[in-house]
Amino acid sequence: MPLLAVGTLAYDDVYTPYGEAKMIQGGSCSYIAMAAAQFVEPVQIVSVIGEDFKEEYLTDLKRRGADLEGVETIAGGKSFYWAGRYHDDMMGRDTLDTQLNVLADFDPKVPESYRRTDYIMLGNLTPAVQSRVLDQLDHRPKLVALDTMNFWMDVALDDLKAVLKRIDVLIINDEEARQLSGELSLLTAAAKIVEMGPKNLIIKKGEHGALLFEGDRVFSAPALLLPEVVDPTGAGDTFAGGLMGYLAASDDTSFENLKRAVIYGSAMASFVVEDFGPRRLRELDRAQIDERVERFVSLTNVAL
């Protein structure tokens, strides 16, 4: 089963207490595609770049099994650029610079060959742009997942609520879940958010793991404890990519399989933070991933 992924392809400058990395490959679609491609092929990408986007990054994505037919190159345009500095505790970060460039007028075009894909990952973008992708599909996919952020709750809440009615899995962090629902308790927050449309809610809690909700059922995935986090950039997108890649490959949207997918997504995220940008994802193989998934499962294993 292919996976259709919509999001950004960008350049990032990242500063962390461990060092810095400049003009590296970034953007949600870079992380989603590199993580998902460990499980599924092709990853059909819908994105936009400027003429400045390095050919080697595109070649690498293709080599991993990405389909770039949906990547539009804007003549004379510059690619989306983000620069950020993480705090010493790695908990927060300051955005130093954001240049939307070609992203400012991004009008996603879903190629004919992608329009019957059953697994869709809508990376964090303007909610109206996420909707325009769904508008172009020829059918109702089996599973649509969406990532978003506080910013869209502040400036485009109506558009966000409109697209939430059309998706199956919402992937946000705990702070965003509280803002979207207006509830402090994540249990109550989840109940309110599920009423907004998505059947499943996944709440990412960073170093505290992730929660998966479906009806009355809750699954709590642990976080792997890491000796050090070098660069948290892309962890959320890598989680989403691993999750959706695993789901598309197994073509099974049951709660039990969603639980497994959350563990695979968590495992992928635990790798990406070990090095700057997507570097760690480049050298991964499936055996390393499976070994780490086993470690995740054994973390919570207890027999009464």
Next chain:
Amino acid sequence: MPLLAVGTLAYDDVYTPYGEAKMIQGGSCSYIAMAAAQFVEPVQIVSVIGEDFKEEYLTDLKRRGADLEGVETIAGGKSFYWAGRYHDDMMGRDTLDTQLNVLADFDPKVPESYRRTDYIMLGNLTPAVQSRVLDQLDHRPKLVALDTMNFWMDVALDDLKAVLKRIDVLIINDEEARQLSGELSLLTAAAKIVEMGPKNLIIKKGEHGALLFEGDRVFSAPALLLPEVVDPTGAGDTFAGGLMGYLAASDDTSFENLKRAVIYGSAMASFVVEDFGPRRLRELDRAQIDERVERFVSLTNVAL
């Protein structure tokens, strides 16, 4: 197997967004004993009270199986008193008043009949007082657990380090683990803390569960999601009481059994926060506890 518990018996005034409760039974030993008594009898208490401590609270503890021979009543003295107000998000709290009263000169006296007890819970107290309890034992117990807090790291670090060399299980929260070790990563923090003496470290993460460390092994216990937390007071002591009561009852200090004990402690803590003070603990029975333990285990249950 009996459990020996050292700590405070106190009066609390508690203000939370859900209301207030004044002059209710408080203190670490109240929570530890009520939780542990669900599993083990007797719970041998070493503590100090003033003449003002309500007879009905003592009667209730006795009825649950507490041995109060080690509770000293200071003639003309007033019991320890604490008043606190929780923030709207229940994450933080302000101490409104602390009156040490009889606790100021607490010199714990371990009765003859307690001195060969094998399971010891040293509730949060001046580290030197915790040491004086161990000094009075006739043997090296099978398992000594200790609770402490930031305050003692600030004002009595040497005394704390001295008592850490004499215990088996340290129970602290994530902030305290970072302060004690000077490390940001909990994995690195745990490695450093274990070098200070305790074989096992348990890190409480509140709404994010708890971590248990032993050598290279880590167990991650989830937190139950609750629709509301009415009063977090005593959650940590209730966790410790449930944990140590379960361990003493099963008389098994293996890592596998410590994992189970963490789940039982977590279950007990999830009950106590549902109502003010120790009220919820008063009406609990073992069937309710076992049912909740099953819910904890199923929260993380996943088959690959």
